[in-house]
Amino acid sequence: MKKTYISGLVIALTILIPGKVSAHCPLCTGGAGAAAVVAAYFGVKYGALGVLLGGFSVALGLWIAHKPKQRFKYQSLILFWAIYLSTIIPFYYMFRGDYVSKYISMNDDYGSLLNRTYLIDLFIIGAVLGSIALFVAPKLSLVLSEKRGGKSIRFQGLLISFALLILSSVILQFWPR
Numbered sequence: 001m002k003k004t005y006i007s008g009l010v011i012a013l014t015i016l017i018p019g020k021v022s023a024h025c026p027l028c029t030g031g032a033g034a035a036a037v038v039a040a041y042f043g044v045k046y047g048a049l050g051v052l053l054g055g056f057s058v059a060l061g062l063w064i065a066h067k068p069k070q071r072f073k074y075q076s077l078i079l080f081w082a083i084y085l086s087t088i089i090p091f092y093y094m095f096r097g098d099y100v101s102k103y104i105s106m107n108d109d110y111g112s113l114l115n116r117t118y119l120i121d122l123f124i125i126g127a128v129l130g131s132i133a134l135f136v137a138p139k140l141s142l143v144l145s146e147k148r149g150g151k152s153i154r155f156q157g158l159l160i161s162f163a164l165l166i167l168s169s170v171i172l173q174f175w176p177r
Helices: 002-016 026-041 046-065 075-095 122-147 156-173
Strands: 099-105 115-121
Touching: 026 046, 026 156, 046 075, 046 122, 046 156, 075 122, 115 122, 122 156
Parallel strands: none
Antiparallel strands: 099 115
């Protein structure tokens, strides 16, 4: 009984005591991951899933890369890329297979570099779009705050991040094939 009471108290204090808030907080990271899980459950196409998982990977990488004490020059950058790639690569093997073909006919005979059909993996395109969206969101939030005289809307960064991710996902979901 005493153990249960202490565990409940620790959990309540953990929830109630605010932590350090940053551009890519646990709320953003968890939200992007949850959005990807819900989207996969509802059968969203792999390109749109790539957007959500790319955003999740960037948020996770930026959040965790700055946690450990800096021990060498490019530690945060190396840690970010390690987390990003170790998140994206396994998902790529789960969600690959949604391809679009693009025929380029600019020069020479068929089969040359500028005259062939290319297959474009929409999961990779989506992951890149989601990653860019998460890198652009904090800058867009700063610009919006400056336009409003230094004031920001509550959860502005989170709202902008999700708006960019959802917009990119919808575009890739309904992209004509």
